[in-house]
Amino acid sequence: MREMYSSIVENIKSAIMVIDPQNMVVSVNQQCEKLLKVNREDILYKDIFQAFPDAPEEVRHIENAMKYEQEYVVDVMPYKWGPYNAYFTLQTKLLYEDGLVVGAMAEFSDITKYIEREAALKKSVEEMAANLVPISCSIAVLPLTQPIVSELEPGYFIEKVLTSVHSLQITKVILDVTAIYEADANFYDSITLLARGMKLIGKEMILTGFRPQVAKQMAAMGVNLRGIEIYPTLKRAMEVY
Template sequence: MTDVQAAAYAAAVAKLLHAHGPAPRERLLAGCLAFGLSEEQANASVDRGLALSLYVVDPATGHLRAPQLLRREPTAFLGDGIIDARKDPDVARRLAILRVLLSTAPVAMWAVDQAGYIIYYEGKALEGLGLQDGQFVGQSFHEVFGEHACAPYVARAFNGEIVEVSWEYGGIIWQNWCFPLKNAAGEVELVSLVSMDVTEARHAEQELRERLTTIERQQRVISELSTPIIEVWDKVLALPLLGVVDSTRAAMVMTNLLGEVVNKASQFVLLDLTGVEAVDTATAGYMLDLLRAVRLLGAEGIITGIRPSVAQTMVMLGVDLGGIVTHATLRQGLQHCLRGLRQGKV
């Protein structure tokens, strides 16, 4: 009998122990004999399962039992040995914390040995999959999860790498940590995985991103509506400004307006301030920069609709409008443009 065959029979024994509880070695040997194995093969199979930690010997009764039952006993594995938690309060506290974590948090913890068998599998998060603690214990990891995306990450952990990765399984999004457990010689004996159900958090993140996208789209629409660029006549653009013009809005206005001047081959731009009730030094500076940029593109910038209060403020601020054509209304500014077009003036 090969080691692979012995491991397969050992896995079957582990399933029986998990399903029906501890049993004496003699009963398990009888079960193997019923499968047609010789006494030597039966003993080899049971011993193989012990070597692979598919099940353990209960020190109190001498019966074989699933390793999952060890969590109910006051013992813990540390390195190559077993420490009695009754003699080590610190270990007992850690086991208690682990029990609370696995029974209350949306996490699952599992472990795979070198032979590829699942030797530990439990946690509250398994309920979302309709699974029970220890359900896959004794089964081949490659048979249960071999086709799943997690397989290569487990292989990387067996090479000594700590891996953090997300994947979806059973309709649930899992955040996973795969890490190797080494013996005293530094060899990887087990790979342990901690999986956390982050489905709700991921859905909340997606919803938040969608809301932010919607808000940004709405802000762009509002900005475009508050600074519309209108082609009032062939080669004549009008830009009515409304409300407050800050640096962000001014930059957007300049980009959009200069683009339209080039696309439309415009010769005149009417900057209408009818909707502006107040200006400060910064706002005035934005408007002058805009008109200078328009002039660099070969078009003439004209200011219309300056309110008396705005005119007074601009004078007090010392804003120099020298060389810039101004008109009281948008209508008068358009008439100026039409005269310029008829005369071929730019």
């Protein structure tokens, strides 16, 4: 049974490290070797502070788990020191025997690619936030998408749009919300604050493309769009202007 347990620990996708009450590294699996770029022979049965002497305090969760007899869960842990440039998700567990703490275990996984994808997505959304499409010398269309509404703070969105409007010397922006399928507080704040911001700089915002379910949600929220021109479709607004 012990051999089976050891085999499972050795081959799971998560990295595992165990230390004893004297901070001695007593167990690591192959994934731990891979993520920490070490050979187990170089760190087993060594004080963890000697095995990783330059590790900053903010990544020493297994040591603190043992020191304070407290378990930790870290959803995103930047692991950026020495030869490392990664993000881990980590949790620690205290190990007990006869009611006494006899060690601490850290289980962690590399989520660097996930964090990088999230950063790339956010950058893409930020770029889309001010993707004004001029249709004349004074009018531009801005397609509003759900990711822009969901991922960006309204204030950031407003700043990006107003900056682009000023740069392009646009007098009217047709904000097309056809791609919005759910209205929430962020959506309401985005369109109302943008309308106010446009008015303050002497520009005008026009709304098009409300889906029936979005219109229903906004009506239920008591949203007031008085003073803003609204057209059923982008095509109709372009025919007018």
